[in-house]
Amino acid sequence: MCRKRLSGLAVAWRISVVLGVGILFTSLLSSAGVAEQESRRVPLIYCSDLFHPPDDPDDWFDLATAFSIDEFDIRGIVLDQGEKQMQRTGRIPIEQMMAITGKKVQSVYGLSNKLKSPSDKALDQPQEFQKGAKLIISVLQESDKKVTLIAVGSLRDVCAAFNRAPRLLKAKVERLYVVAGHSDGGNEYNVGLDPHAYVGVMRSGLPIYWLPCFGREPFVSKWGFRQGDLLGSWSLRIQNYFAYGLMKADPTKVDPILVLFKPIPEEVKKKAWGMRRSMWSTPAFIDGAGRKMVVLDGRWRALPGKHVRQRNRAFGFVPAKVTVNDKGITRFDDIDLNSSEPNMLVFRFEGTLDDYNKAMRQSLEGLLKELGR
Ligand SMILES: [Ca+2]
Structure with missing residues (x-):
């Protein structure tokens, strides 16, 4: 026993x-x-002229892209042009994205007035709009890893933060994606929002990945699609998120969160799905997250690097010495691709513009496919 x-x-x-x-x-x-x-994980600060109702709804697609990539640890979103944000807050799409994904992200309003020079610290601008530059500085100070910035819109808060703490930004910015400007001498909308800020950033010596919005091919990040071609394959919540922005819904009448679960009226689909959309920032999110472009079963996908053995190239960045004049203009001759002293990396798409469009359309479709399911 x-x-x-x-x-x-x-x-x-x-x-x-x-x-x-x-x-x-x-x-x-x-x-x-x-x-x-x-x-x-990639610590990310995203600066955007995101509004509701939108100026250009491409910013809504970009916000969803940022939230769709789990490698991003979004440490903060700076909402460009603080005074305008008070009337048309970009917090609405951010709150919708947080509700859809369960991710929590802080957002603040940035500087409201144009910088007076490329070296302006903008400390004399109203206190309530100082939070953008402050957020950039505090996130960099507190992060033990280097931080990636993706910036579209006026670039005002990035420039002011750099002017206040140049050594901090040089030490702690991993990459600064600038989605603004023209590669062949033209004026461009984002530059026009604040020419001094653009000039200050482009001359900063920070590790810039420049995506010219317009200019000479292939140094142009613009691509486009018909909205219905992608929206139809996304979840009801994502479709509602876009319908809300595209139809400029009134938040005092239609709750932006409750609406995410409702069926979408056919007339809304007829109107919004048929619109074409131009895009500029998608490659910045894919590259910034360390994703690789690959063709799988005949379709382009942007996949985490560890899943990719053989990558296909849809775009890349080439080192160049880029000169920008005091008005924020860069002629094509000012992009020296043979310089022994490059000051940034410049976006270029591979193959034809059609190839690039297809690669971006299919990879964006894949990125947003799982959101809200
Ligand atoms: Ca924009």
């Missing part, structure tokens, strides 16, 4: 040892996985 009982205890002990080792091993493996995942 006694012997039997002892051996029973021994068996139980062995089982518990095996189980314990198993649990220890599994938890070591999963914590290694979590650590690996964490090390691939």
